[in-house]
Amino acid sequence: MSFLRFINGSFKIIVNGGRVYYSCIFFLLVLIVWGALGYYDQLQEGLIVTNMRDSVSWGFYIGNFTFLVGVAAAAVMLVIPAYIYDWKPIKEIVIFGEILAICAVIMCIAFIVVDIGEPLRFWHMLPIVGTMNFPSSILSWDFFALFTYFILNLVIVTHLLYKQFHKKEYNKSFILPLVLLSIPAAIAIHTVTAFLFNALPARPFWNSALLAPRFLASAFCSGPAILILLFQVLRKTTKFEIKDEVIFTIAELMVYAMFIYLFFTVSELFKEFYSDTEHLVYWEYLLLGVEKNREIVFYSWSSIAMGFTAFLLFLIPKTRKNLLTLNIGAVLIYFSVYMEKGITLIIPGFTPDSLGQYLFYVPSDIEIRTAVMIFSGGALLFTFISKISIAILFEGFSIDSLQKKSVESNTQTV
Amino acid sequence: MQKKEKNNSRRNFLKKLPVLALGTVALAGCSSEELDEFFQQNFRTLSKAEKNDIVKNLEKKYSEKYGKEFVVSDKPATEGILFGYALDLSRCIGCRKCVYACVEENNQSREPQVHWIQVLRMENEKGIDVHYANVHYNPDLVPEKGHFYMPVACQQCRNPQCTTVCPTKATWQTEDGIVVVDYNWCIGCRYCMAACPYGARHFNWGEPNIPDEEVNPITHYLGNRPRTKGVVEKCTFCIQRVRDGKYPSCVEICPTGSRKFGNLLDPDSEIRYILENKRVLVFKEELNTQPKFYYFFGV
Numbered sequence: 245m246s247f248l249r250f251i252n253g254s255f256k257i258i259v260n261g262g263r264v265y266y267s268c269i270f271f272l273l274v275l276i277v278w279g280a281l282g283y284y285d286q287l288q289e290g291l292i293v294t295n296m297r298d299s300v301s302w303g304f305y306i307g308n309f310t311f312l313v314g315v316a317a318a319a320v321m322l323v324i325p326a327y328i329y330d331w332k333p334i335k336e337i338v339i340f341g342e343i344l345a346i347c348a349v350i351m352c353i354a355f356i357v358v359d360i361g362e363p364l365r366f367w368h369m370l371p372i373v374g375t376m377n378f379p380s381s382i383l384s385w386d387f388f389a390l391f392t393y394f395i396l397n398l399v400i401v402t403h404l405l406y407k408q409f410h411k412k413e414y415n416k417s418f419i420l421p422l423v424l425l426s427i428p429a430a431i432a433i434h435t436v437t438a439f440l441f442n443a444l445p446a447r448p449f450w451n452s453a454l455l456a457p458r459f460l461a462s463a464f465c466s467g468p469a470i471l472i473l474l475f476q477v478l479r480k481t482t483k484f485e486i487k488d489e490v491i492f493t494i495a496e497l498m499v500y501a502m503f504i505y506l507f508f509t510v511s512e513l514f515k516e517f518y519s520d521t522e523h524l525v526y527w528e529y530l531l532l533g534v535e536k537n538r539e540i541v542f543y544s545w546s547s548i549a550m551g552f553t554a555f556l557l558f559l560i561p562k563t564r565k566n567l568l569t570l571n572i573g574a575v576l577i578y579f580s581v582y583m584e585k586g587i588t589l590i591i592p593g594f595t596p597d598s599l600g601q602y603l604f605y606v607p608s609d610i611e612i613r614t615a616v617m618i619f620s621g622g623a624l625l626f627t628f629i630s631k632i633s634i635a636i637l638f639e640g641f642s643i644d645s646l647q648k649k650s651v652e653s654n655t656q657t658v
Numbered sequence: 659m660q661k662k663e664k665n666n667s668r669r670n671f672l673k674k675l676p677v678l679a680l681g682t683v684a685l686a687g688c689s690s691e692e693l694d695e696f697f698q699q700n701f702r703t704l705s706k707a708e709k710n711d712i713v714k715n716l717e718k719k720y721s722e723k724y725g726k727e728f729v730v731s732d733k734p735a736t737e738g739i740l741f742g743y744a745l746d747l748s749r750c751i752g753c754r755k756c757v758y759a760c761v762e763e764n765n766q767s768r769e770p771q772v773h774w775i776q777v778l779r780m781e782n783e784k785g786i787d788v789h790y791a792n793v794h795y796n797p798d799l800v801p802e803k804g805h806f807y808m809p810v811a812c813q814q815c816r817n818p819q820c821t822t823v824c825p826t827k828a829t830w831q832t833e834d835g836i837v838v839v840d841y842n843w844c845i846g847c848r849y850c851m852a853a854c855p856y857g858a859r860h861f862n863w864g865e866p867n868i869p870d871e872e873v874n875p876i877t878h879y880l881g882n883r884p885r886t887k888g889v890v891e892k893c894t895f896c897i898q899r900v901r902d903g904k905y906p907s908c909v910e911i912c913p914t915g916s917r918k919f920g921n922l923l924d925p926d927s928e929i930r931y932i933l934e935n936k937r938v939l940v941f942k943e944e945l946n947t948q949p950k951f952y953y954f955f956g957v
Contacts, residue, residue: 289864290864292863294863360845360846360888361846362889363845365826365846377824380822444823445855446852593852597857598788599776599778599791599857600778601791
């Protein structure tokens, strides 16, 4: 009974909001339907409606998947400094970080599902019902890691919110080990995702030991960037309190991550360009283009420019400790990493292909629409879960409030 | 017909919504045959009786679809046979007859086009170097001055990366050394295509199309039976032919006799003769894939 009432109450929270809230939701719903109609074509015709072909057999979908694994991982990695520095709203940081992680993992799985040719056969890669190629295939590792991570986060968030909802203290000896476990799990999902690409000798562009470290460093930039912005929105609109100092400390940690990311990238570039082997050809396509084909040059250089600007904004204390420039930096680094992971990581790996042939790939309309569908769906899910959590954490949405309401309505009808 | 369906796409879409969300819900609307196919297990884990049933059903299905009598064999490997291939680079003239013979024999899709064999035109001066290779050469007459040709299909590696990375064990190396795909088990993730250093794996991006009169009805379950969209396919050394003691069709068609094929375990085979008496090389040996497909210079 109380669960039903919780669902009912949550539903009311989701459908009630201001004009801005309604227009956001409406906008997201429009995007989802628009994207889904595109994806429907793909279901009918097959992946031929994408611009992927045998030469470039992975594209925009797998790029987005990779990026979102980073977001999922980094949201939780913020828990480490939160513990070390003993930031005050630690419970809230954990909750919002992990809600973001949950939504990001769901989006990751969605990008895999839209990328595979036979989505209904997804169960073939599960253990017991299918024939999971474990431990040989890194994809099975990745699935296992993502699934574990998803369950961990779900349990932690549900427990914390459930207890708060019932006005009880959460069980620390149950939650703390899980939170601590979710940190190595976060590192694991991103490392395994890097290993997915990294150990394919057929693709020299990815065949670098620095790939996994670069993944982690970049995720440590993009994940906290979202959270910095999110915390400020929450601080403005709810009773959520976070001090400026905490935000500046997060920014300071991001500077280290950005520096390491930059250093790794420079090391990689030096090795490739100075050795000047045939493997340089992928980097040339990435940064200079091949003859007149400069499809991704714009993205690679924008990524570099935005990343570098963000690094400077975060490095200089004056701009780091100014919320306006800090936020500009956070947006820049987020899009810098998005372009790097989403576009310029996957495509050059296949351009040229393993027989030296060039197919110049850019995502098709349907690929973009499908991606929009998934991102909007994820954003909608995140908005709903966050709204319920905010109500529980800051607005007194609890078992008591529900009972009081039902008593009130009963007396009214009497 | 198709137009009409498209007009209803929005309504259809609403009907399909549950399919997107929950595959199992959609099954309620399927016929029992479709259900059987959906729940069919990995070919390698099936019993002889189950394989027989599946093969019989497929023969019926294909015969109805293409209007001719189909044979779908599931003949296993014979003990004491390990297939090997050798290609004489000094004889190949780049005519691509093998490419099209392969398409016809192995029921590759005509539109969209799938070719299991890619012929690379190399520069004489550069040697075997894919960065100077071109598959889209189109002269009036081959061979062209200053070039030699290198056909590439599946190298049937002893140490294949494609089977290692497959998340579902839908592709594997059989006892006679052929790397095969169970098209009913492949989920179409294309990880194998990223892993293959020879571009030997091909994906059915759209619904494959073969004219009824051109379809080859003599097929093998793991080889040239008609495929569906969304799965990966590749050269199987013509498994339907070689397990019956015939040559692959590319060997038969080659007008210059550049292609040699045989049993690596038979000391009197032609392939053994070449390995003993000619000097051979394997493509991208530094990747340790250990191909059973050799290149040599016969003249």
